[in-house]
Amino acid sequence: MAVDKIFYNEASSAKLGWVPSWFGEDEFDADLITAIKKWQKKRGLLADGLVGPTTHRRIWTERESQISNFAPSLDSIYASVNSQCKDNHYIVHNGKHLPIDWDKVVLWDQPGGFKAKSGNYTSYAGRADRMPTMFVNHWDVCLSSESCAKILNARGISIHFCIDNDGTIYQLLDTQHKAWHAGISNGVGGNPKGIGVEISNAYYLKYQDTYKKMGLEERPVITDAVCHGRKMKSFLDFYPVQIDALVALWKAIHEGLGIPLECPVDSSGKMLTTIDDSCIDGTFNGFVNHYNITKGKIDCAGLDMTGLLERAKEELD
Numbered sequence: 403m404a405v406d407k408i409f410y411n412e413a414s415s416a417k418l419g420w421v422p423s424w425f426g427e428d429e430f431d432a433d434l435i436t437a438i439k440k441w442q443k444k445r446g447l448l449a450d451g452l453v454g455p456t457t458h459r460r461i462w463t464e465r466e467s468q469i470s471n472f473a474p475s476l477d478s479i480y481a482s483v484n485s486q487c488k489d490n491h492y493i494v495h496n497g498k499h500l501p502i503d504w505d506k507v508v509l510w511d512q513p514g515g516f517k518a519k520s521g522n523y524t525s526y527a528g529r530a531d532r533m534p535t536m537f538v539n540h541w542d543v544c545l546s547s548e549s550c551a552k553i554l555n556a557r558g559i560s561i562h563f564c565i566d567n568d569g570t571i572y573q574l575l576d577t578q579h580k581a582w583h584a585g586i587s588n589g590v591g592g593n594p595k596g597i598g599v600e601i602s603n604a605y606y607l608k609y610q611d612t613y614k615k616m617g618l619e620e621r622p623v624i625t626d627a628v629c630h631g632r633k634m635k636s637f638l639d640f641y642p643v644q645i646d647a648l649v650a651l652w653k654a655i656h657e658g659l660g661i662p663l664e665c666p667v668d669s670s671g672k673m674l675t676t677i678d679d680s681c682i683d684g685t686f687n688g689f690v691n692h693y694n695i696t697k698g699k700i701d702c703a704g705l706d707m708t709g710l711l712e713r714a715k716e717e718l719d
Contacts, residue, residue, distance in 0.1 A: 459528025500658030516551035569643035627704035664688035
């Protein structure tokens with residue numbers, strides 16, 4: 403009987419992504435079965451020692467609420483990855499900590515963090531890995547990530563990450579969940595297999611003085627962007643530190659989830675500045691801008707996707 407339970411838990415782990423350490427053990431053995439029974443009994447569940455759907459969903463949700471407490475040690479988190487990280491910083495996918503080469507990362511359960519409102523996203527808690535394949539860039543048309551998070555929650559939508567003016571990366575939602583950030587009415591869009599980031603940028607030139615009053619530097623200005631075949635009026639660009647943070651986030655997503663460091667390009671290999679059918683139907687694997695999914699969107703026009711993705715590749719070599 404114990405052997406059958408061990409096999410069951412091994413199969414459950416392979417399908418759902420949990421590991422024995424979630425129950426304080428190292429191996430799939432009789433000790434793990436005992437630990438699971440103890441955990442189940444304490445929570446009023448059937449104490450059978452098996453990590454079925456109910457047990458998995460319960461422990462996954464508990465871990466999510468205090469995910470920072472389960473961060474791996476500095477040695478173990480970087481033991482099997484090709485990373486230049488010098489400190490213990492991470493993002494989270496499906497309850498697992500993925501290393502990131504950036505020193506300003508705040509998770510939803512940490513002091514000063516922002517959290518997506520329950521009901522504003524599709525929960526995949528306790529389910530098989532969603533296996534995201536596309537990363538979608540947005541600008542938030544807000545003055546700060548704090549403002550963006552409040553507006554998203556009020557509007558009933560969601561995002562996985564925000565990048566603030568100082569380059570701080572906020573994770574609002576485990577990337578296992580499906581955020582509501584890039585859906586479209588006549589296609590799949592970037593929600594089902596997508597991960598999204600909102601990069602803080604109020605966009606309009608009139609806000610340049612507001613940034614100065616906030617004690618921030620003057621933002622760069624983009625004057626030659628083209629989107630959906632039309633030249634755009636001048637608008638505010640991202641701060642260099644935000645670009646650095648974005649590249650760090652792309653690298654972490656690529657290394658942790660295997661999303662290719664590629665973007666939609668035209669027949670000549672240049673960055674595509676309009677919609678792409680494979681982005682619309684959700685089959686594209688790589689990094690895209692919102693305008694690649696929806697013709698009514700222009701974010702993030704002017705972002706040098708091909709150049710920055712090449713930079714990410716070089717930094718990982």
